[in-house]
Amino acid sequence: MKLVEYLNPIKNSSQRARILAVMYFLESAEAKSTFSTSELRTALTQARIPNVKSWNIAARLAGAGHTVHATGTAANRRWELTDSGREEVAAFAPPLPQDTQALVKQSEISALRTMVAAITDTEAQNFASEAVDCLEIGAHRATIVFMWVAAVHEIQERIWKNSTGPAITAAAQKHNTRAKSCKKRDDLSEYNEALLLQVAQDLGVIDKNQHTELKRALDLRNGSGHPNKLRPGEHKAKAHIEDIVTMLF
Missing domain, CATH: 1.10.10.10 (Winged helix-like DNA-binding domain superfamily/Winged helix DNA-binding domain)
Known part of the structure; x- marks a missing residue:
């Protein structure tokens, strides 16, 4: 047509x-x-x-x-x-025209797989690949959740590689005095994700603009990962993948 x-x-x-x-x-x-x-x-x-x-x-x-x-x-x-x-x-x-839509979608999925394949961290790449798999079958909420897991893994890795336990603890307790002392990599999983983003910004792992955009992505993940009436569309789910890959990988 x-x-x-x-x-x-x-x-x-x-x-x-x-x-x-x-x-x-x-x-x-x-x-x-x-x-x-x-x-x-x-x-x-x-x-x-x-x-x-x-x-x-x-x-x-x-x-x-x-x-x-x-x-x-x-x-x-x-x-x-x-x-x-x-x-x-x-x-x-x-x-x-349905045939045109199908061709375009496959082209977009292929482009996303190429982007994800360039992620060097194996764990993050696996989560991101699952996000693309979900997008391909129309599971948009799952797409958003899996891609956010990839983002969190990457942020945790950056914090641990670029800082020290005492510095991480100080940054966390600045915003939450009851935050757990960070003595090993896995302790970062004890921080809720909003706190994790703030710690990442304070330690220079992400900048202010990235923090703002990642907070929006977190809000979308929260809406997608809990029972509610949110029904994110294909374009929103696709943009979620693209935005996170562009910002973090």
């Missing part, structure tokens, strides 16, 4: 709806995840949408609320659909 065919059933929809539909289609057909306004304008033009030159695509996206996420500076901004944005488009746009 070509983009012009995909957009035809929604040709009378709003500019915003058609822009989001283009992003949704290109994610599947071309395995893209972020877009500049010029890339979206080119795609709409090639799909023979009339009067595209006069569209203020940046304004339409800026007004799209929680359905899109922006990165980069104003001069170099890129846009991506959020999970809720994909759900919204799926509700009004035609279904995507």
Whole structure:
């Protein structure tokens, strides 16, 4: 299916709806995840949408609320659909070709396996590989949990290799006076993971920005690992793997 065919059933929809539909289609057909306004304008033009030159695509996206996420500076901004944005488009746009979706997913899984294979620590690599296995079969909550285990193992290893027991103990007890004294590597498993992240930052194992992002990943793990109504989608689970590998490995 070509983009012009995909957009035809929604040709009378709003500019915003058609822009989001283009992003949704290109994610599947071309395995893209972020877009500049010029890339979206080119795609709409090639799909023979009339009067595209006069569209203020940046304004339409800026007004799209929680359905899109922006990165980069104003001069170099890129846009991506959020999970809720994909759900919204799926509700009004035609279904995507299943064969295209399957090919893209296999390509993404293959790329993730290549990333994971580069992890040098055997234990961390095994946990991360299990996360990719879970993603491939659609077990998104399990994907998030296994990838977080890989992250925790790596952080524990870095702390133990780059510090001393007394220094680790002092950093932990600064935030929790009842924290256990760290005398051996396995004692790190006695620290809850929020404390572990704080100790890692205090000891210079991770920086402030990494701490912030890893705390978000921990919150997602907590939501995925306990009984609740959270149902993380494929893109969120995939991004969880990519973010942790990029930050830590």
